[in-house]
Amino acid sequence: xxxxxxxxxxxxxxxxxxxxxxxxxxxxxxxxxxxxxxxxxxxxxxxxxxxxxxxxxxxxxxxxxxxxxxxxxxxxxxxxxxxxxxxxxxxxxxxxxxxxxxxxxxxxxxxxxxxxxxxxxxxxxxxxxxxxxxxxxxxxxxxxxxxxxxxxxxxxxxxxxxxxxxxxxxxxxxxxxxxxxx
Amino acid sequence: xxxxxxxxxxxxxxxxxxxxxxxxxxxxxxxxxxxxxxxxxxxxxxxxxxxxxxxxxxxxxxxxxxxxxxxxxxxxxxxxxxxxxxxxxxxxxxxxxxxxxxxxxxxxxxxxxxxxxxxxxxxxxxxxxxxxxxxxxxxxxxxxxxxxxxxxxxxxxxxxxxxxxxxxxxxxxxxxxxxxxx
DNA sequence: GTTACTGTACCGGCTGGACGGTATGGTGAA
DNA sequence: TTCACCATACCGTCCAGCCGGTACAGTAAC
Numbered sequence: 001x002x003x004x005x006x007x008x009x010x011x012x013x014x015x016x017x018x019x020x021x022x023x024x025x026x027x028x029x030x031x032x033x034x035x036x037x038x039x040x041x042x043x044x045x046x047x048x049x050x051x052x053x054x055x056x057x058x059x060x061x062x063x064x065x066x067x068x069x070x071x072x073x074x075x076x077x078x079x080x081x082x083x084x085x086x087x088x089x090x091x092x093x094x095x096x097x098x099x100x101x102x103x104x105x106x107x108x109x110x111x112x113x114x115x116x117x118x119x120x121x122x123x124x125x126x127x128x129x130x131x132x133x134x135x136x137x138x139x140x141x142x143x144x145x146x147x148x149x150x151x152x153x154x155x156x157x158x159x160x161x162x163x164x165x166x167x168x169x170x171x172x173x174x175x176x177x178x179x180x181x182x
Numbered sequence: 183x184x185x186x187x188x189x190x191x192x193x194x195x196x197x198x199x200x201x202x203x204x205x206x207x208x209x210x211x212x213x214x215x216x217x218x219x220x221x222x223x224x225x226x227x228x229x230x231x232x233x234x235x236x237x238x239x240x241x242x243x244x245x246x247x248x249x250x251x252x253x254x255x256x257x258x259x260x261x262x263x264x265x266x267x268x269x270x271x272x273x274x275x276x277x278x279x280x281x282x283x284x285x286x287x288x289x290x291x292x293x294x295x296x297x298x299x300x301x302x303x304x305x306x307x308x309x310x311x312x313x314x315x316x317x318x319x320x321x322x323x324x325x326x327x328x329x330x331x332x333x334x335x336x337x338x339x340x341x342x343x344x345x346x347x348x349x350x351x352x353x354x355x356x357x358x359x360x361x362x363x364x
Numbered sequence: 365g366t367t368a369c370t371g372t373a374c375c376g377g378c379t380g381g382a383c384g385g386t387a388t389g390g391t392g393a394a
Numbered sequence: 395t396t397c398a399c400c401a402t403a404c405c406g407t408c409c410a411g412c413c414g415g416t417a418c419a420g421t422a423a424c
Contacts, residue, residue: 003399020289024383035401036384042399046384106335107202107289113336120337135347138339139325139355142348146327149334153288154295155302157320165317166324173321173355185373206409217375218410224373228410 004042007032008052015053015100020107025049050112053101058119064089065123077174079126080137084174087144088167099152132176140170186224189214190234197235197282202289207231229291235283236294240301246271247305259356261308262319266356269326270349281334314358322352 001009010032014023025046029036043049068089069082105112123141131137147166150157158166183191192213196205207228211218225231250271251264287294305323313319329348332339340348 019292021291025385026383037386037388037402038400040385044385102335103285103289107285109203110201110336116335117337120339124339135344135351138344139348139351140321142328142332142339143321143325144328145331146324146329149327149331150324152331153284153298154292155299157302157306157324162317162320166321169317169321207411208409219376219413220374222411223375226411 003032003034003038004052005056007034007039007042007049008056011049011053011104012056012101015104020100020103023104047109047112050101050104050108051115054105054112054115057099057101058115061086062119076130076132076176077137078130079123080131080140081171081174083123083127083141083144084167084170087147088163099148103152136173140174143170185214185216185220186234189216189221189224189231190238193231193235193286194238194283197286202282202285205286229294232283232286232290232294233297236287236297239281239283240297243268244301258312258314258358259319260312261305262313262322263353263356265305265309265323265326266349266352269329270345281330285334318355322356325352 007028011023011028014027014031018027025036025039028049029039032039039049043052064086065082068085069079072078072082072085102113102116105116127137127141128134149155189210193205193210196209196213200209207218207221210231211221214221221231225234246268247264250268251261254260254264254267284295284298287298309319309323310316325348331337
């Protein structure tokens with residue numbers, strides 16, 4: 001793994017374990033096993049480091065979604081269903097609040113959220129492209145954001161079983177019933 | 183209004199307008215029209231100030247929910263419906279990202295989130311108390327968290343009309359149909 | 365009513381440390 | 395010897411928290 005990736009991993013770990021406030025160039029360097037100069041060689045500034053973290057998160061999420069999309073059967077709400085599945089992937093970046101990258105971005109410099117906004121717009125388009133009821137799909141998608149939010153905030157509402165139920169319920173709402181009511 | 187409240191208002195305004203990173207004791211003092219010494223007289227430390235902000239937010243949310251609960255017709259999912267209505271209140275703390283208090287808390291010191299966790303548990307109990315399908319109610323509630331998340335992150339997925347649709351759809355899912363499928 | 369004392373509310377300067385960023389030195393591979 | 399890669403040393407700034415004051419009530423004894 002490249003040094004850049006090692007540094008990003010270190011920064012992610014700090015945010016996850018100690019909070020955004022503890023993310024400093026010194027700390028990231030120490031955890032990554034390099035010097036601060038090393039960090040600043042790969043990232044011109046702290047903003048740049050956070051930019052890297054956000055990009056990493058986006059890439060991971062996007063890759064995860066593409067993988068799940070392949071496995072998801074065709075039909076209406078395919079993208080929305082994909083989003084639900086990916087959100088409950090135990091190894092995905094949604095779990096294990098690696099998403100602290102977002103917290104770092106929005107607190108240090110809101111401009112760093114631009115790539116995230118772009119990605120959200122992209123996902124919105126994807127969902128809209130194959131959802132018979134965009135509002136329904138949007139609601140479920142927003143619920144997935146809620147899960148993300150709860151994980152970021154350290155809120156634990158139910159056990160794994162409750163999470164499983166939630167996922168099934170969400171997928172159920174994204175299944176078009178034959179002859180059912182609108 | 184007491185000086186303490188004025189200071190909290192000032193801190194909230196700073197977080198909302200300039201971001202969490204700009205929240206310093208000096209800045210809060212300046213906006214509140216007192217000196218830093220004055221701030222530290224009312225709040226023993228910066229953590230203590232953020233504690234006050236979080237508590238204010240919790241109180242506001244709780245009050246809003248109680249108000250809406252009174253107005254909400256009786257029946258199943260009453261608490262869940264209340265939560266949806268309150269979430270779309272244009273004057274409520276959910277809109278207009280005053281909730282930056284949460285960002286301040288989780289970034290500066292995750293321990294400060296403890297009161298929030300407690301409140302979430304309380305709401306969970308309320309919802310569970312009158313929801314025929316707790317998973318359904320939990321999903322909608324999580325979607326409301328998602329809205330909150332999107333607002334915090336500056337993500338704007340649809341216009342006001344889309345928001346209106348989302349609310350109606352959520353309420354619709356919390357309406358027990360006569361003779362409908364389970 | 366005046367003096368002495370006490371507590372509340374607030375001011376403003378100071379400092380020690382942390383942190384972002386720079387400048388420069390070193391080192392191994394090509 | 396050149397260049398990518400990283401280390402070390404250092405600087406300027408910012409900020410939390412501390413502390414010595416001030417103003418202004420009460421209040422109580424004389």
